[in-house]
Amino acid sequence: MGVSTDYLRSAAEVIGAASTLRDAAALWRARDPAMRVVLVDAMDMRDETPALRLGARNVYLASSNGHCWTVTDRADDTTALILTQD
Numbered sequence: 001m002g003v004s005t006d007y008l009r010s011a012a013e014v015i016g017a018a019s020t021l022r023d024a025a026a027l028w029r030a031r032d033p034a035m036r037v038v039l040v041d042a043m044d045m046r047d048e049t050p051a052l053r054l055g056a057r058n059v060y061l062a063s064s065n066g067h068c069w070t071v072t073d074r075a076d077d078t079t080a081l082i083l084t085q086d
Contacts, residue, residue, distance in 0.1 A: 001079050002075060002076040002077065002078055003035075003061070003075045003078045004075065005075075008051065008052060008059075008075070011028060011059065011081065012052050012054055012059070014028055015027075015052075015054060015083065016055065021083055024083060025037045025038075025083055035079075035081060036062075036064075036079065036080035036081070037080065038062070038082050039082075039083050039084075040082050041084065042086050045060060045084050048071045049073070050084075051073065051075075056085050057083065057084065057085045058083070058084045058085075058086075059083055060081070060082040060084070061075060061077075061078040061081065061082075062078065062080040062082050063077040063079050063080070064079050
């Protein structure tokens, strides 16, 4: 699937402005139903580097082969967004 710089900019606006992380995920899923959006506890992602830092919220790019998930820094490989909040 992959994402562009404009895509990430739009995601940052929506995710950063939402009142809760759950609302952010719901809003982005409504905007792009093809993109998986997963909420994860921030502690589970402590060893990963976020693609976006939005105050207390972080967005990680992930890819999947249909079974295994991998956090990636390659926008071209992105099939999901992982959201966390401190």
